Amino acid sequence: RAKVVALEEDLRKSRQEASNHQNLCHQLEKELKDLKDCEKQIMQKRSKTISDLLMSVSKAERQEARMKIRQDSLRLGNVGVIRAGTIISETWEDGQVLKDLNAYLKQLLETKEAVERQRKSLKKRQSDKGDGADTESGVHEEDLLIQDEIYKSRLASLKREEEVILRERDRYELEKGRLIREMKRIRDEDGSRFNNFPILNSRYSLLNLLGKGGFSEVYKAYDLVEHRYVACKLHGLNAQWSEEKKQSYIRHAIREYNIHKTLVHHHIVRLWDIFEIDQNTFCTVLEYCSGRDLDAVLKATPVLPEKEAKIIIVQIFQGLVYLNKRAQKIIHYDLKPGNVLFDELGVAKVTDFGLSKIMEDDVGSQGMELTSQGAGTYWYLPPECFELNKTPLISSKVDVWSAGVLFYQMLFGRRPFGHDQTQERILREDTIIKARKVEFPSRPSVSNEAKDLIRRCLTYNQAERPDVLTIAQDPYLTYSKR
Incomplete structure (x- = not known):
């Protein structure tokens, strides 16, 4: 009987220990859940802080870009509107700097033509003298030669001046090209439905527009999970397209993604992710390259x-x-x-x-x-x-x-x-x-x-x-x- 009582006591103690252990496990699970919830809240707060900071910086960059456009437009020119009856079309009107340079080039050309006319007249007088028409002394012949050297020197000087102005104008033309491209980018950004800094797929914080193509827009974005800048390419399907055409476009994009996602090489842009935004829009996430593309390089330096x-x-x-x-x-x-x-x-x-x-x-x-x-x-x-x-x-x-x-x-x-x-x-x-x-x-x-x-x-x-x-x-x- 004593053995039975001892065994019952041991069983009671084991059950108590098991109960205590179970309570401890429940407590640990609760603490772990609370910890995870807390960690999730911290991550959410951190992501919110980061995205708010990025949004603030991007807003400042947008404001600065638009201010620069206004300043550069005064120098380089702006888009004007021409109305012909009911037809309205856009035209480019050069700014004051380019107008002044073109006016100066015109003035140099007129001066050069005047000097060349005088030199031609002088050559005729020299020719007449050679034919015996001019009977003045040899001193006068030397005067004619000196005058010809003066004209040649002046023409050489005008040519140098013209070359300097042409180089300067070429530089301004390149600036004008950059200005026109930036104007287009800003206009595309203002017209985009993604320009209000959304966070896509609970992960990608969209910042400023990099460029727009036929059916896509490319935004600079920040990956709040991997903590790196990325390029989000937003593919828009035309709502007027037939369902067949939409499916064809999506199949084509998925095919591109399946090819591209396997490519890992330092001279090939990485493709990180793809996801759907809505019924007519999906996004591919690419490695962000902060430099220009070769097209922009060759436009600036042909x-x-x-x-x-x-x-x-x-x-x-x-x-x-x-x-x-x-x-x-x-x-x-x-x-x-x-x-x-x-x-x-x-x-x-x-x-x-x-x-x-x-x-x-x-x-x-x-x-x-x-x-x-x-x-x-x-x-x-x-x-x-x-x-x-x-x-x-x-x-x-x-x-x-x-x-x-x-x-x-x-x-x-x-x-x-x-x-x-x-x-x-x-x-x-x-x-x-x-x-x-x-x-x-x-x-x-x-x-x-x-x-x-x-x-x-x-x-x-x-x-x-x-x-x-x-x-x-x-x-x-x-x-x-x-």
């Missing part, structure tokens, strides 16, 4: 020194080599200045895989069929993309041609084919189909090695043109010590 152009094209080819060493090779198909971005350190990164093609394993050596003829940017596409009598076969050689056009443009300030033509005219006149040989201007001076690389890239016959992995072995593109 001709780059060869060393600078070379290191940019080397980086582009490094990105292309990565795309072509994957198990499933990728053709970018839309290499152009606007799709090459720079980070704050000047590292070049290829972006926008909206038209890219995946090379399937069963594709032959000739390449894959081009099913999206007509897409792309025509100045940068090779002749095979314009074949109309059959479905073209394409490969990474498309990107080699595009890179050659980019390199040529950086070096010479113009595209090698159809530079001043519209896309419609390029198509109508078969400009690229006729682009059998690349010509090089005499200025600026460029190395023969650079020209040889461009010639290889712009080889007309696709079969003879090297692919990405072959052209990347070109000695010009390597920096190892020889």
